[in-house]
Structures are given as C-alpha cells and as structure tokens.
Amino acid sequence: MTVGEMLVATVPMARTLNLEFLETTAERAVVRLPDQAEYHNHIGGPHAGAMFTLAESASGAIVIAAFGDQMSRAVPLAVKAEIGYKKLAKGVVTATATLGRPVAEVVAELDEGKRPEFPVAIEIQRADGAVTGEMTVVWTLRPNA
Numbered sequence: 001m002t003v004g005e006m007l008v009a010t011v012p013m014a015r016t017l018n019l020e021f022l023e024t025t026a027e028r029a030v031v032r033l034p035d036q037a038e039y040h041n042h043i044g045g046p047h048a049g050a051m052f053t054l055a056e057s058a059s060g061a062i063v064i065a066a067f068g069d070q071m072s073r074a075v076p077l078a079v080k081a082e083i084g085y086k087k088l089a090k091g092v093v094t095a096t097a098t099l100g101r102p103v104a105e106v107v108a109e110l111d112e113g114k115r116p117e118f119p120v121a122i123e124i125q126r127a128d129g130a131v132t133g134e135m136t137v138v139w140t141l142r143p144n145a
Helices: 003-010 012-016 048-070 103-111
Strands: 020-024 029-033 074-085 093-099 117-126 131-143
Touching (some): 003 012, 003 020, 003 048, 012 048, 020 048, 029 048, 048 074, 048 093, 048 103, 048 117, 103 131
Antiparallel strands (some): 020 029, 029 093, 074 131, 093 117
C-alpha cells in the first residue's frame, strides 16, 4: 500500500475531498484537489477549508514518507500551521510539500531522547502554475511512552 492509499484509507477528510496523492517521497509530496462544486466557496473556487486540508494532507504525506520507519517509536503530530491565500484559486489545485530539515537531523534528535520539531513548506497552485496559497506546518515526532 502506498502512502497516498494509506492516507485515503485512514483519513476521512482525504476521502471526503477525493484528494489524489500523485507523489509521496521523503523529498516531496504532491496532492491534487479535483474541481468539485460541492466544495466551492462563494466565488466559485475551492473553499479555504478545502485548500487548508489539501495542503495539510500533502504535509502529512511527506512526513509519513520521510519518517514512516520511526512510527514504532514515535507518533507524528502537527504542532501548528499557517496559511496565506495569495491569488484566486479556480479549478483543480495542487499542493506540493517539501521537508524543511534533513531527515537524519530529525532522527538524530529523536535518538537523543528529544521531541524534534520540523517545518514542512507547501505551495498550492492552479493548473496554470500560478501560486494561489502557501502554507507551513510545523510537525513533531512525539516519542511513544
């Protein structure tokens, strides 16, 4: 099972919005939100909450791809998120997430008994390539008790 298939199977919002996980590696995650009228806002584009969920889901996909081998000893949790809506989004939108710290550095902190935090940067784009939003999610790996 791929990371995307696992997220669709276990995260109800990913299923509800019909998110499509196009790429999920430790370096990059790309997730698409299809154009769906039932999730439009008052101006005919994807609702801000749908775009937030799209971007947060892309960040979760890269975290699982990068740190899935650590799940037996730590739980990944989102600590905080900030999103900026830059341009009008219409039609299909795609979120691309990148990890803000090297995996080995984060794992080394976990090895030291710390609770590492790391940012994930996400860009949301329209089909024409215009960036419609930018989001940063700070994640932690909480060691299991």
